[in-house]
Amino acid sequence: MGTVEETLKCPVCQDFFTDPVSLSCGHDFCLTCIQAVWETEGSDEVPFFCPECQIFLPSDVTLEINTNLQTKAHALLHQQRSALREHTVVEVTGDPLSLKCQEHRDELKLFCMEEMVPVCCLCVLVGMHKNHKVFQLHEACVDFKTSAADFKERISDKYSRIRVVLDGDERLMMQIIDAEEMYMTEWLEAQRGHMEAQIKEIDSLRASRKSLLQEEIELRFLQQIKAQNLWNPLDLTPIQEVDKDLCDLEKLTTVERLVDDLSVALSQHFPRMWSHLSSPALDSKSAHPKLEISQDRKQVYWRTQPVSEALSPQPYDSQYSVLAQESFTTGRHYWEVIVQEKPYWLVGVTTGPVDKRDALSQSSSSLGVHNTSWCIYHGYGQYLACHDTQEKQLSVGKRVRKLGILANLQKGELSFYNADTMTLLHSFCVQCTEPIYPMLNPCIDASGLNTQPLTMFWIKDHWDWHINTEGAKE
Incomplete structure (x- = not known):
């Protein structure tokens, strides 16, 4: 076995692999190298063979790029050649164009603040971001991480101050x-002492x-x-009856009222909407065949294979949807969907088909735009509220990157x-x-610009407001 460097070189050209392919015998070659060998060594009727071990290969042999080997060779190439050491090395992506500017086809190295x-x-020199404040990507990452840490520290400090105030009020x-x-x-x-003295005096007089x-x-x-001056009637101080008002716990009831006032003031802000946050899992059985569901069932993508010409060219088609596994009939439920920079998406709720397995056989109107479906559609900065055949354009000041949905089924409201x-x-x-059912529609991928997923927002160790408040009351 040779060194690591030798294993990453093609036996034909003796240079680092370029688009390496692996033959069934286990030997690797550059794609162009093996094709050149087969073209020069014989005609099309001559069986294909491995230049290393001379084993003949099937006539229908397919050559697929070994991405793992290509990554290793490319990384070693950047380490050894001085001219390439300053290049930015990133993880292999299935969409290399996503690392380049759509307008100038140049590498995305900067971040516009x-x-x-x-x-x-x-973009910064002659494009739309000319004269804008920009950072290097790694500087922007550090800045955002620092900002996030600062926010976390400040929010924690604010809660600490609130706890100090509440603890101080309780102590007071x-x-x-x-x-x-x-x-x-x-x-x-x-x-009691005064009354006991009076009683003692009366008892003494009674005895005498x-x-x-x-x-x-x-x-x-x-x-x-x-001798005892009993010629005149006795003039004894009467025993005073304790005034009930003097024993009234008025200040204690005032304290209780103040604590109740504080509780009412706080309850106006609690529970927060996020207290009802859930993250329903997506039901892959209800998904359109052109959609792909992530393994954790929190994301839905438009599949990367070419779209058939028979499909509608419109980015919005309510048929291309997936339902959540969980449905709601009562109570308050809130969930969030991360949409980020997607140019097209459709998110909402629907009653869904009676049998989710029949979802794909339904017409496109069966998911999303019938009289028991309510959705928000986004298309390149325009937002529409959709229900049945009605559409209402919404005035949205700031671009939505996360969409929140609150279903208050007691009040019959969906917000x-x-x-x-x-x-x-x-x-x-x-x-x-x-x-x-919560419903997500990532919409079709228009020319590779709408490949991003729709993602169900999820938090770890969710604090259940209802359970904790009920426990506190007990």
Whole structure:
């Protein structure tokens, strides 16, 4: 076995592989090299063979590019040749044109900070991004990552401040209650002591009067009356009844009312719409054959194979859709779909066919634009709210990169939002007794410009507002 460098060189030209192909015998050659050998070594009737081991190959042999070997050879080529060391090496992509400017066909090396898009050098020098502020791609990545970290830190700090305020308010209210309890207890103890002294005095007088009434000698009885000044009626301080108002826990009820006011003020902002966030999985059985579903069932693509001429040339066709596995009949449900820079897309909900397996046999109007379907369609900056045969053009200030859908089935409302700004785009009145399914339509790929997927937004370790609040109440 030779060195790594030797294994990445063609046995014919002795240079690094260019479009390497692997023969059934296991040997590799440049595509042009093996084709040149077969053309020079014999006619078309002569069987194909391997120049290395001389094994004859089938007459219907197919030559397919070995992308893994090509990547290794290309990377080593950039390492060894000084003229190529400054080149940018990226991962192999199925669409190399996506790495180049659509207008100038030059490599996208810069990032326009004003338009927030990757650009080439010519875009900045003579194109639409002339005089715009631009960064190198890696600088832009670092800047965005730093900004994201700063946002995260600032938001965390704001929540920390809120917790400090809430904790401080709780401590204050608890201190007020403790102080009120202490002073109320002291006052009640003082009242009790005063009453006990009065009762003791009365009991003493009662005992002495009882003893006097038992005196049988008249002279001594009269002498005791004079000594104790009993000629006049007794003037005893009456026992005061405790005023109920003085025992009223008014301050404690005031504290409770203030805490209730705080709870009401907070509840106006809770639960947030994101508290209802879900990420329904896509049902590949309901997808049109021209659509491809990712393995995690969160993305839908337009397939990369050429589109048949029999298909409609229009980017929007409601037939090219996929439904979610989950349907909704009651409650509040919210999900988001990442659309990013796609020029065409259609997102909404539908009752779907009765049997999802029959979805593909239905007419195009069966998914998306019938009387139990509600959608938002985007086509190169234009937004339409679609229901049945009606279309309404929407005025959207900022381009939507994530679309949010809130289904409030108790109220019969279906609302679409710019999920980044939580700006309402449009609301439908939904009167439907059948289960509704989230629906995604990536639209056909027009000249390689609409290859991006539609992606269901998903977060890890979702905090369930209902479960946690119910637990807190208990």
